[in-house]
Amino acid sequence: MDIDHLPSIQQRELARASQLLMEEFSIATSRATQPWKKNGKVLKIILFGSYARGDWVDEPQNGYQSDFDLLVIVSHADLTDIADYWYVAEDKILRDPMIGRQVNIIVHTLEEVNRGLTRGEYFWVDIARDGVALYELPGVALAAPQPLTSEDAFQMASAYLADWLPSVDRAMTTAADQMKRGKEDLGWRKEAAFTLHQAAERAYICYLLVRSHYVPRSHNLKFLRSLAEDQEPTLIDAWPRATKLDRRRFELAKRAYVEARYSTSYGVSIEDLQAIRTATVNLRNSVAKASTKWIDSLSV
Numbered sequence: 001m002d003i004d005h006l007p008s009i010q011q012r013e014l015a016r017a018s019q020l021l022m023e024e025f026s027i028a029t030s031r032a033t034q035p036w037k038k039n040g041k042v043l044k045i046i047l048f049g050s051y052a053r054g055d056w057v058d059e060p061q062n063g064y065q066s067d068f069d070l071l072v073i074v075s076h077a078d079l080t081d082i083a084d085y086w087y088v089a090e091d092k093i094l095r096d097p098m099i100g101r102q103v104n105i106i107v108h109t110l111e112e113v114n115r116g117l118t119r120g121e122y123f124w125v126d127i128a129r130d131g132v133a134l135y136e137l138p139g140v141a142l143a144a145p146q147p148l149t150s151e152d153a154f155q156m157a158s159a160y161l162a163d164w165l166p167s168v169d170r171a172m173t174t175a176a177d178q179m180k181r182g183k184e185d186l187g188w189r190k191e192a193a194f195t196l197h198q199a200a201e202r203a204y205i206c207y208l209l210v211r212s213h214y215v216p217r218s219h220n221l222k223f224l225r226s227l228a229e230d231q232e233p234t235l236i237d238a239w240p241r242a243t244k245l246d247r248r249r250f251e252l253a254k255r256a257y258v259e260a261r262y263s264t265s266y267g268v269s270i271e272d273l274q275a276i277r278t279a280t281v282n283l284r285n286s287v288a289k290a291s292t293k294w295i296d297s298l299s300v
Helices: 008-030 082-095 110-119 122-130 150-181 186-212 221-231 233-238 244-262 270-298
Strands: 042-048 068-074 103-109 132-136
Touching (some): 008 042, 008 068, 008 132, 042 122, 068 110, 068 221, 103 110, 103 221, 110 122, 186 221, 186 244, 186 270, 221 233, 244 270
Antiparallel strands (some): 042 132
């Protein structure tokens, strides 16, 4: 498979993103002293998700544009550390004028990917089926997928839903109390913003585990939203994004994971929190409905 189905501008963007990933990884490993690190390799870069399948959405004027999703497969587990090896590359990709859309990166070893494939985990099976290699070393192959039985998939998905949906509800209850205390107190409003981030994060985790049995090692709400919406378009409506105010409020929720706890410049109003809470409630309910529908399909 290749990316000839994509418009030329998106092919150039992907080529540029791959180039930056390879260049920054080469720089990071060249400074190493340990042999395994100095000789570390990128084994594959695989495009997955909507751009690989061909069903992406490109409507920036309406506030919605599908992200590029890239899986980077490396030769050693320690090379998967985002902070050590991939943060600079991610930042350069974000700021590069040649790349006009968000690029999400997950990094795993070949062993991790193949373990997921042999277990039949949907996320990895989908990548093996639909993914497009943008770069690969000769002779590096993915394991043959071993699909789960419907019974196993049903049991796993049901357990994830039973575990994670109450966790969302607990965070929502806590956030409601914090919002009451925050009418005249920014400190409580910041606590509420962080807790609402946690509720939304848990909702996305819930759906991703139910549907694909995989969640990236990330607290980035936009990344989690992108992965979940790629699997289930009905989740798109949970977060309004048509206006600048809508998008600003989602950014407030996204930034709350770090800034609501540690930044003195982070500010959020009760009106902002009410809008974020409404979106999070909508998300929670959409996740519950979509998850139940998926689980029911497995029990047939």
